[in-house]
Structure formats: C-alpha cells, structure tokens
Amino acid sequence: MGKPTGFLEYKRMDNSSCAPEERIKNFNEFHPPLSPEERRLQGARCMNCGVPFCQSALQLKGMVTGCPLHNLIPEWNDEVFHGNYSQALSRLRKTSSFPEFTGRVCPALCEKACVCGMHDDPVTIRDNELFIIETVFAEGNMKPRIPAVRTDKKVAVVGSGPAGLAAADQLGQRGHHVTVFEREDRVGGLLMYGIPNMKLDKSIVQRRVDLMTAEGIEFVTGANIGADIPAQKLLEEYDAVVLCCGSKRARDLNGEGRQAEGIYFAVDFLTRATKHLLDGTPWVSAKGKKVIIVGGGDTGNDCVGTCIRQGCASVTQIEMMPKAPDERTPSNPWPEWPKICKTDYGQEEAIYCFGHDPRIYETTIKEFLTDDKNQLTGVKTVKLAFKDGKMTEVEGSEQILEADLLLIAAGFTGCESYVSDAFQLDLTPRGVAATAPSSYRTNTEKVFAAGDMHRGQSLVVWAIAEGRECAREVDEYLMGYTNM
Structure with missing residues (x-):
C-alpha cells in the first residue's frame, strides 16, 4: 500500500475524453491519458484491502463482479504509485495476457467491486492497467519472450480473437509449437473487426500480433477451417486443436418484409467499416440515412457511433427491455454488478448531434416497410409490456418509423454449424461446444474449445480468461502434467 491515506486525499480522475463535436470527425481513439504524476496519485487511491473484491470474480445473483482474470490489482497499483512500471508489468503479466485490450474495452468488472x-x-x-502497458511499450521495454526450451508438441488454434490469442500466447510460452488459423485477411478476430477503431485502434492489435510472431507463434490468415481446409487435416497434423471460433450465429428478426434491401447484421456492418478504414474496401455507408439499430448492448452502441461518424441523418436504437434505473436500487447493493442505465459514447454523440437519447425502450419491430424496389423505407414498431413474467404486445401502440438502413445487433445464438459439424462436436442448448464442468475438452479426441465458442457471447476479458485456462488443460493433456 503505497500511501495509506491516498484514498482520503485524492479524488478519482478518469482519462479525459475528447468532446463529441471533435471525436465524431474521425475514427481515432479519443481518451488522452493523464500525466504520469496524475496517474501515480490514482494508484495511491488503492487501499490494498485485506479482502480485495476487485480481483475476486464473485458470482452474485447470477452476475459476476470482480476481475475474471484475478489480476493482482493492489500489487500493481502500489507499483504505479512508486513509479516502478516494469515491476508493475511483471505483476500484471502473471494473470493478464493483453492489458492493452482490456484496458480499452473491458467494462471494468474490477471497479464495480472496488x-x-x-x-x-x-x-x-x-x-491504471492501460497506463502500465502503454508506458512499457513506449519506453521500448516490451521485448519478445523467447521460450528457452521447446517441446515437440504441435498445437493448432482455430480463430484469432481474444480467446485464441490468449491460448496461443500461453501455449507458446510453454514451449509448444503453435499455429493460429484465421479465416479473415487479418489476425485479431473480434478485436480486429468486431470492435470499432475509436475503441481499439487496429495498430494496437497488430502490435501485439507482431510481438507474438517474434516469440514464435505462426499465424495463417485466409484459412477457413471446416470449409476450405478439412478439420481432419488439423487432427492428423497436430497433437491438439483449440477451437476459438466465437459465437457468430447472429440472432435474426422475424416479420413481414425482412428480406428488404438495407438490412444488415451489426457485426457485418462493423467489419466492413473497419476494412474500409484499413484498405479502402467499400463499406455500408450511413451517410444521409435514417438509421435504426435493434439492440441496446455494446455492439448496438458501436453501431450508433459508427453511423454518426459516417454522417447519418438520424439514428434510433430500439431495445426490448425496460430502461434500467439511473442509480443502484436497495435490492442491488455493492459489490453486486450495478444494474443501472449506462449512457455510452455512441449515445453521448447522438445526444450532441440530434438533441436526444437515441434509445427507445420496451419496443420491438413487427413489420419492415419497403418501396416497389424492395428497398427499406421504414418499420412498424409495437410497445411491449411484462405481464406474469411474459412479454406481450401493448394493443394499439403500433408506430411507423422511417428508415433507410437497419442494423440488427440482437446478440448471437451459438457457434457456426459448419465448424462444429466438421469436428463432430456435441453442443449445449445455447449452441456452443459442450464440455464437462470447468473443462474445455470436447467430446472429440484432442479437440478443445474456449471463449465465446465455449461459454457463449461474452466479454473480451472472459474470452482471455477462457483462453488461458484452456491452454493449461491442453498443456496437461500434452505433457501429462502442467506448471502453467
């Protein structure tokens, strides 16, 4: 504990945020960091609690609070206060594979339990976590860690999102020969194409990939396992296969007119937007269009921010659930996850541009309206109400909303079937790879699954945690024991 009275003396200071009128002009990250001295004082606020709930990952009332990676938070906060950034990174690295990712996109479960x-x-x-990793990178102290001893074991990792990268990193550091197969043209999975550039600059992803390449990990892009490359080829050539293919089967909407032109799944829209920024690939542009986004989660918010940067004429975000309270209720005390309304960057920008929050609650779409060319022109919505635990339509609440572009961000229903079929996997009712409790081993010999393909749609921090734990089980399978 660097300063016993720090939490009494210093107030919380977040990284600053560029004003909406400035940040919507481009797709750049918009959170300039505090100065090193200001950051030291933020490290001093950590109380080094006897029971650090921040690193606990407790499950309370069906939701997790605290860090799923069990980061040694008080330890590296103390090192931040003392200016020992290399030592801070040493403590951080013991549990966290990619703090530069979680430091940008994690909803900070740790802070909710502080x-x-x-x-x-x-x-x-x-x-503080982001400051540690970026300082060490800036000082040139993030060097490749080359394993002193290599085994003769070969592992194939399918999918290069956060789970796949974490599993590959751990197995590579153990000394195994790891090849990561990615079906897209760039490595990173969700990190590269599912999260917009203003939240996670793609040079940050590539920086980590370059470092892992220098450490001996092999990356193969444009490799669609189960489609272009038979699953049997990997089973024959590798000692273990780790499937980290995500939960990418998007939940669709039903209703008359669904096949209209101008309706896209959110992740496809975001992927094309990022590809356009990287290499000029044509994107689906919202410029001058009235946009409706179905879904109130992070992906829906990212679509709001992207459409505003593209120059949309308006944006409306439709949510089925009621608006959450603005503050904790007595039935939702600390350290439970706070079930409160969050106004994220996309909504902030919509409020600046259009003068109101874009979200409409307790609403769903009944019908998609089109012109004689099957082009989307609007939607018919209806209000919803919860009665006796069931969601029902409110009679007489139909409304017409104009729309030229509609994005579906309604979540996902499981992994893509061509991958699970290729490896003959048993699936859970959620459509993801079935394993024994607390295990990542599937029903198919030497095949493991981690991340969203194993747990279902979740957070980047959970994907990293799963990738690390899966790597440990793979190592034990390969070697008969593990020291990971």
Missing part, C-alpha cells in the same frame, strides 16, 4: 466504491468513487483500475 471497496473504495462502497462510499466514494472506485479506483481507476482499468486506466
């Missing part, structure tokens, strides 16, 4: 947050603002744990 003891300081019981009666004051929690410690800026996520910003």
Whole structure:
C-alpha cells in the first residue's frame, strides 16, 4: 500500500475524453491519458484491502463482479504509485495476457467491486492497467519472450480473437509449437473487426500480433477451417486443436418484409467499416440515412457511433427491455454488478448531434416497410409490456418509423454449424461446444474449445480468461502434467 491515506486525499480522475463535436470527425481513439504524476496519485487511491473484491470474480445473483482474470490489482497499483512500471508489468503479466485490450474495452468488472466504491468513487483500475502497458511499450521495454526450451508438441488454434490469442500466447510460452488459423485477411478476430477503431485502434492489435510472431507463434490468415481446409487435416497434423471460433450465429428478426434491401447484421456492418478504414474496401455507408439499430448492448452502441461518424441523418436504437434505473436500487447493493442505465459514447454523440437519447425502450419491430424496389423505407414498431413474467404486445401502440438502413445487433445464438459439424462436436442448448464442468475438452479426441465458442457471447476479458485456462488443460493433456 503505497500511501495509506491516498484514498482520503485524492479524488478519482478518469482519462479525459475528447468532446463529441471533435471525436465524431474521425475514427481515432479519443481518451488522452493523464500525466504520469496524475496517474501515480490514482494508484495511491488503492487501499490494498485485506479482502480485495476487485480481483475476486464473485458470482452474485447470477452476475459476476470482480476481475475474471484475478489480476493482482493492489500489487500493481502500489507499483504505479512508486513509479516502478516494469515491476508493475511483471505483476500484471502473471494473470493478464493483453492489458492493452482490456484496458480499452473491458467494462471494468474490477471497479464495480472496488471497496473504495462502497462510499466514494472506485479506483481507476482499468486506466491504471492501460497506463502500465502503454508506458512499457513506449519506453521500448516490451521485448519478445523467447521460450528457452521447446517441446515437440504441435498445437493448432482455430480463430484469432481474444480467446485464441490468449491460448496461443500461453501455449507458446510453454514451449509448444503453435499455429493460429484465421479465416479473415487479418489476425485479431473480434478485436480486429468486431470492435470499432475509436475503441481499439487496429495498430494496437497488430502490435501485439507482431510481438507474438517474434516469440514464435505462426499465424495463417485466409484459412477457413471446416470449409476450405478439412478439420481432419488439423487432427492428423497436430497433437491438439483449440477451437476459438466465437459465437457468430447472429440472432435474426422475424416479420413481414425482412428480406428488404438495407438490412444488415451489426457485426457485418462493423467489419466492413473497419476494412474500409484499413484498405479502402467499400463499406455500408450511413451517410444521409435514417438509421435504426435493434439492440441496446455494446455492439448496438458501436453501431450508433459508427453511423454518426459516417454522417447519418438520424439514428434510433430500439431495445426490448425496460430502461434500467439511473442509480443502484436497495435490492442491488455493492459489490453486486450495478444494474443501472449506462449512457455510452455512441449515445453521448447522438445526444450532441440530434438533441436526444437515441434509445427507445420496451419496443420491438413487427413489420419492415419497403418501396416497389424492395428497398427499406421504414418499420412498424409495437410497445411491449411484462405481464406474469411474459412479454406481450401493448394493443394499439403500433408506430411507423422511417428508415433507410437497419442494423440488427440482437446478440448471437451459438457457434457456426459448419465448424462444429466438421469436428463432430456435441453442443449445449445455447449452441456452443459442450464440455464437462470447468473443462474445455470436447467430446472429440484432442479437440478443445474456449471463449465465446465455449461459454457463449461474452466479454473480451472472459474470452482471455477462457483462453488461458484452456491452454493449461491442453498443456496437461500434452505433457501429462502442467506448471502453467
């Protein structure tokens, strides 16, 4: 504990945020960091609690609070306060594979469980984490870690999202020969094409890929396992196969007119937007269009921010659920995950551009309206109400909303069947790879699954945690024991 009275003396200071009128002009990241001295004082606010809930990952009332990676948060906060950034990174690396990713896109489950947050603002744990890794990169101290000893074991990792990268990183550091197969043209999976550039600059992803390549990990892009490359080829050539293909089967909408032109799944829309920024590939542009986004989660918010940067004429975000309260209710005390309304960057920008929050709650789409060329012109919506635990339509609440572009961000229903079929996997009712409890081993010999393909649609931090744990089980399978 660097400064016993730090939490009493210093107030929370987040990384600053560029004003909406400036940041919507481009797709750049927009959170300039604090100065090193300011960041030191934020590290001093950590109380080094006897029971650090921040790193606990407790499950309370069906939701997790605290870090799924069990990061040694008080330890590296102390090192930040003392200016020992290399030592801070050493403690951070023990549990976290990619702090430069979680420091940007994680919703900070750790902060929601911070003891300081019981009666004051929690410690800026996520910003402190990002400061550590970016400082070490800037100082040139992030060097490739080449394993001193290599085994004769070969592992194929299918999918290069956060789970795949984490599994590959751990197995590579163990000394195994790891090849990562990615069906897209660039490595990174969700990190590259599912998260917009303003949240996670793609040079940050490539920087990590370059480092892993220098450490001996082989990456193969344009490799669609189960389609262009038979699953049997991997089973014959590798000692273990780790499937980290995500939960990419998008949940669709039903209703008359669904086949209209101008309707896209959100991830496809975001992928094309990022490809356009990287290499000029044509994108689906919202410029001058009235946009409707179905879904109120992070992906829906990312679509709002992207459409505004493209120059949309308006944007409306439709959510089926009621609006959450603005503050914790007595039935939702600390350290439970706070079930409160979050106004994210996309909504902030919509409020600036159009003068109101873009979200409409307790609403769904009944019908898609089209012109004689089958081009989307609008939607018919209806209000919803919960009665006796069931969602029902409110009679007489139909409304017509104009729309030229509609994006579906309604979640996902499981992994893509061509991959699970190729490896003959048993699936759970959620449509993901079935394993024994607390295991990542599938019903197919030497095949493992991790990340969204194993747990279902979730957070980047959970994908990394799953990739690391899966790697440990793979190592034990290969070697008969593990020291990971």
